Amino acid sequence: MSSPSSSIVEARNLTVDFAAGRGSLRAVCGVDLSLKPGETVALLGESGSGKSVTLRALMRLHPNSAKIGGAITVDGQDVLALSPAQLRAYRGRIVSMIFQDPGLAFDPVYRIGDQIAETVMRHEGCSHAQARKRGLELFERVRIPSPERRLDNYPHEMSGGMRQRAMIALALACRPKVLLADEPTTALDATVQIQVLLLLRELQREFGLAIVFVTHDIGVAVEIADRIAVMYAGRIVESGSCASVIRNPSHPYTRGLLASRAHATLAKGERLYAIPGSPPDLAAPPPGCAFGPRCDRFIDGCAADVPENIAIEAGHEARCFRLSALEHGSNAA
Numbered sequence: 001m002s003s004p005s006s007s008i009v010e011a012r013n014l015t016v017d018f019a020a021g022r023g024s025l026r027a028v029c030g031v032d033l034s035l036k037p038g039e040t041v042a043l044l045g046e047s048g049s050g051k052s053v054t055l056r057a058l059m060r061l062h063p064n065s066a067k068i069g070g071a072i073t074v075d076g077q078d079v080l081a082l083s084p085a086q087l088r089a090y091r092g093r094i095v096s097m098i099f100q101d102p103g104l105a106f107d108p109v110y111r112i113g114d115q116i117a118e119t120v121m122r123h124e125g126c127s128h129a130q131a132r133k134r135g136l137e138l139f140e141r142v143r144i145p146s147p148e149r150r151l152d153n154y155p156h157e158m159s160g161g162m163r164q165r166a167m168i169a170l171a172l173a174c175r176p177k178v179l180l181a182d183e184p185t186t187a188l189d190a191t192v193q194i195q196v197l198l199l200l201r202e203l204q205r206e207f208g209l210a211i212v213f214v215t216h217d218i219g220v221a222v223e224i225a226d227r228i229a230v231m232y233a234g235r236i237v238e239s240g241s242c243a244s245v246i247r248n249p250s251h252p253y254t255r256g257l258l259a260s261r262a263h264a265t266l267a268k269g270e271r272l273y274a275i276p277g278s279p280p281d282l283a284a285p286p287p288g289c290a291f292g293p294r295c296d297r298f299i300d301g302c303a304a305d306v307p308e309n310i311a312i313e314a315g316h317e318a319r320c321f322r323l324s325a326l327e328h329g330s331n332a333a
């Protein structure tokens with residue numbers, strides 16, 4: 001992706017390695033990411049493609065055992081060089097995170113309003129009354145009914161959709177500039193999912209938030225994002241504006257994701273499509289293009305090297321040796 005100087009988030013050649021047996025596995029492999037304020041990028045891919053590890057690296061939440069390489073700059077700060085004190089200020093005030101499971105954000109034994117107030121007081125040194133007032137404003141803003149009363153709820157006293165809203169309120173409590181969202185709507189019913197996505201879009205416009213949104217659902221990515229970055233085996237294999245990627249999906253993996261999503265419009269008797277095979281073992285990835293063993297366009301040359309990014313159109317690129325074959329619908333070399 002391009003790297004305009006106005007970016008609030010810049011990751012360059014990001015790599016994350018974990019120990020695996022006697023060796024190691026590379027969960028994130030040369031990822032470049034760049035976001036401007038007010039922009040949303042969806043990281044899209046199957047389970048194990050490296051989306052969450054990328055997101056956690058941006059928050060510096062990766063385990064100590066992980067080895068991280070490359071560079072991350074957020075709001076002008078060198079994230080990989082932050083001291084523990086700087087990191088505490090960075091998390092919450094600059095960058096905040098929401099999860100699929102609000103249990104990761106809330107402690108079950110404290111009232112939600114107190115947890116939000118505690119976060120605000122810790123970061124801003126204000127009184128409990130002022131912090132409580134901020135909590136109330138946020139609950140109103142995320143449209144939690146009876147907000148005053150709900151602030152005194154414990155997490156288990158709220159429905160799933162309401163807990164997601166409360167978690168969004170907590171994430172926004174210290175007015176961050178960047179929101180990292182790890183499948184925050186995956187566990188919700190379809191109607192609640194849409195409501196939460198619409199709310200996030202509204203809040204983004206209002207606060208000028210940059211959002212990195214992790215999802216395995218291309219429909220959700222289109223709903224929420226300006227740009228899509230498709231991840232496979234730790235690499236971004238295709239990226240571009242939503243409109244361009246959907247109109248002209250160019251990597252065979254992106255095409256497979258779109259085709260497997262099209263079942264929503266299947267006529268009776270038509271067969272459901274699934275990408276054949278499964279993602280590679282990252283401890284022993286296949287040579288060359290990691291998607292090769294699952295790709296219907298595979299030729300021997302695909303195993304020789306990792307494909308570079310090739311421009312499809314302005315701001316849209318894909319890593320595939322067979323792009324011209326795809327254009328012409330041919331399997332021939």
Ligand SMILES: Nc1ncnc2c1ncn2[C@@H]1O[C@H](COP(=O)(O)OP(=O)(O)OP(=O)(O)O)[C@@H](O)[C@H]1O
Nearest residue numbers: 018027045046047048049050051052053054063282
């Ligand atoms: N702490 C860890 N130690 C070792 N390997 C890890 C660790 N965390 C993640 N991995 C590995 O890194 C790879 C990428 O995981 P990641 O969670 O980023 O995938 P994902 O695309 O977010 O999928 P999911 O939607 O299932 O979370 C996986 O192979 C996973 O097993």
